[in-house]
Amino acid sequence: MPPKKQTGIFLPYFQGPRLSDFPQALNNILSQDNVHYYDGVYQAVNSTYYVRPSTKEMLLKVHSDEMIQQVQRSGYFETASYSAGVTIQAAEEIFLGNIDNVFAFTGVGDHHAGRNFFGGMCYFNGAALAIAILREKGLKRFAIVDTDSHHADGTRDIFVRDKNVLHVCFCSQNYSDNNYNIDIEIPFVTKDEDCLQKMRQVFVPAAKAFRPEIIFWEFGYDATQGEYGDKGLTKDCHLEFAKIIKSTADTVCQGRLITVLCGGARRDLATYIIPKIIAALAELD
């Protein structure tokens, strides 16, 4: 048996009720030897580091000064800075070899934040910022897979002409181009198996051919039944996504995978789904 992957859990400062059950809902997971807890809110016994917000210098690597100032006036600047900060720190910890894969809790964020615009409760693009930092450290090829219900217009804006970033987005349209941008339509009434089949048939071979050095998973659960982006997926579908994406990362990039929490509002679904995903990342089942 190869050694278990080392999994980092990053929990920053945030506003809003959806993560109210965390970190308590992770009690059995946090005590595992291969799980590393990076804490920005709570003082836990096995918390080794404190999560830092992203600095303006970091934000300017992706976003315009004007947009950053708009976010400062939005009332969400602090939550947004911590949300982006955890993704950047997660990438740095993986780069240093301290951990292999990550679940990054975010208060807001990511995929609707472009270079010069934001919306849909996304303020800064943590994955894009992490990629900018990793590029400075010498990494060259990146993949982003997005299972949030909505189109990742911000992420696409940032990487649309970038041939070193594979962007596979599950949303409401089919699209592909020569710059490694792929959209996969998830119809409004979808069965888990149809969606999982598309993950296996489109994302997995694309990632194997592209050979990224790290994979980012923009994980939103808003396509779950009863959520605001309901596409008919059951709450158990996300664990199956996790297994496929982790296995792909294990095959193509030594397991380097950063899971970034995106859309989804219901507290009960977060509490049901997220511990199962983290257990899969840490190979606890």
Ligand SMILES: [Zn+2]
């Ligand atoms: Zn969404």
Ligand SMILES: [Zn+2]
């Ligand atoms: Zn899309």
